[in-house]
Amino acid sequence: xxxxxxxxxxAMGGHGLYVWLSYGAGLIIVVYNVVAARMKFKRALQAVRDxxxxxxxxxxxxxxSREE
Amino acid sequence: xxxxxLWHRLGSPRWxxxxxxxxxxxxxxxxxxxxLVGSIWGLAFAPVDYQQGNSVxxxxxxxxxxxxxxxxxxxxxxxxxxxxxxxxxxxxxxxxTAVPFGLTMTALALFTGAAWGKPTWGAxxxxxxxxxxxxxxxxxxxGLYALxxxxxxxxxxxxxCAVLALVGTINIPIIKYSVDWWLxxxxxxxxxxxxxxxxxxEMWAPLAINVLGVYCLFGANLLGRMRAEIIEREQGTQWxxxxxxxxxxxxxxx
Numbered sequence: 001x002x003x004x005x006x007x008x009x010x011a012m013g014g015h016g017l018y019v020w021l022s023y024g025a026g027l028i029i030v031v032y033n034v035v036a037a038r039m040k041f042k043r044a045l046q047a048v049r050d051x052x053x054x055x056x057x058x059x060x061x062x063x064x065s066r067e068e
Numbered sequence: 069x070x071x072x073x074l075w076h077r078l079g080s081p082r083w084x085x086x087x088x089x090x091x092x093x094x095x096x097x098x099x100x101x102x103x104l105v106g107s108i109w110g111l112a113f114a115p116v117d118y119q120q121g122n123s124v125x126x127x128x129x130x131x132x133x134x135x136x137x138x139x140x141x142x143x144x145x146x147x148x149x150x151x152x153x154x155x156x157x158x159x160x161x162x163x164x165t166a167v168p169f170g171l172t173m174t175a176l177a178l179f180t181g182a183a184w185g186k187p188t189w190g191a192x193x194x195x196x197x198x199x200x201x202x203x204x205x206x207x208x209x210x211g212l213y214a215l216x217x218x219x220x221x222x223x224x225x226x227x228x229c230a231v232l233a234l235v236g237t238i239n240i241p242i243i244k245y246s247v248d249w250w251l252x253x254x255x256x257x258x259x260x261x262x263x264x265x266x267x268x269x270e271m272w273a274p275l276a277i278n279v280l281g282v283y284c285l286f287g288a289n290l291l292g293r294m295r296a297e298i299i300e301r302e303q304g305t306q307w308x309x310x311x312x313x314x315x316x317x318x319x320x321x322x
Contacts, residue, residue: 001112001113002112002113002114002115002116003112009112012121012122012123012125013116013121013122014121014122015121015122015123015187016122018123018126018183018184018186018187019111019122019123019125019126019183021179021183022125022126022129022130022179022180022183022184023107023111023129025129025176025179025180025183026107026129026133026176026180029133029172029173029175029176030103030285032172033168033169033172033285033289034289036168036293037289037292037293037296038292040292040293040296040297041292041295041296041299043296043300044296044297044299044300044303045299045312045315047299047300047303048299048303048308048309048312049312051303051304052309052312
C-alpha cells in the first residue's frame with residue numbers, strides 16, 4: 001500500500017481531482033456498455049414477441065371472419 | 069474442425085448464437101476479475117512516478133482504453149474488408165455492433181488524456197500529433213455511427229460503413245507512430261512487442277492486467293450486442309421464433 005491514511009489516498013498527493021475523474025469516467029463507460037448491451041438484447045426479444053403476438057392476433061381474426 | 073469449415077460456420081448467425089452464449093460469460097467473468105485486480109493495484113499499490121507523482125495512476129485507465137479503441141477499429145476495418153469481398157452477413161453484424169464500444173473507449177482515452185495532461189503538461193488539450201490523430205479516430209467512430217443511422221436500406225448502409233471503416237484504418241499506423249515521427253509532447257509507447265518494458269514490473273503488471281481486462285470486456289460486450297443484433301435481424305426465421313418460445317416455456321426471464 002502506497003498510502004498511510006484514507007485522506008492521503010483520496011488526496012493523491014494533490015492530483016486527486018484528475019485521478020478520481022479518470023477512474024470515475026472509466027467506471028461510467030464500463031457500466032454504460034454493459035447496460036446498453038443488455039437493453040439492446042431485451043429490446044430485440046420484445047420485438048420478436050410483439051411480432052409473434054401480432055401474427056397470432058391476425059390469424060384468429062382471419063379465422064373468425066371466415067366463420068361469419 | 070477444419071479451418072475452412074469453421075469459416076463457413078462463422079457465417080451462420082444461428083451457429084454463432086449457440087456458441088457465443090457460454091463464451092460471453094467466460095469473457096465477462098475474466099474481465100471483471102482482471103479489471104478489479106488491475107485497477108485496485110494501479111490505484112493503491114503501484115508506485116508513484118518520480119516526476120509525475122500520483123497522476124501516473126491515470127495510466128491504468130488511459131492506456132488500456134486507447135489500445136483497445138485502436139484494436140476495435142482494426143477489427144472493424146477487417147470486418148469491412150470481409151463484407152466487401154465475401155458479403156458475409158456476420159461481418160456486417162460485427163461492423164454495426166463494435167461501434168459503440170470503440171467510440172466510448174476513444175472518448176475515455178481522450179478524457180483521461182486531458183485529466184492527465186492538465187497536471188503533467190499544464191493544459192487539458194494540446195494539438196499534438198498523438199492527441200489529434202486520436203481525435204480523428206473519434207470522428208471516424210462518430211461517422212460510422214451516423215452513417216448507419218442516415219441510410220435506411222440496411223445493405224447499402226453496411227457497405228458504406230465498410231468502406232469508411234476500411235479507409236479509416238490508415239489512421240491507425242499514424243496514431244501508433246505519431247510519437248516517433250513527430251516531436252510530440254505525448255510520451256512514447258508504454259509497451260513494445262520487441263523490447264522489454266522500460267517501467268518497473270510493479271507498474272507494468274497492473275497495466276498489462278487492465279489491458280487484458282478491457283480486451284475481455286470488449287469480447288463479452290461485442291458478443292452480447294451481436295446476439296441482440298442477430299435476433300433483431302433474423303426475427304422472422306423459424307429458429308428465432310423457436311428460441312423465443314423455448315425461453316418463455318422454460319420460464320427464463322427475458
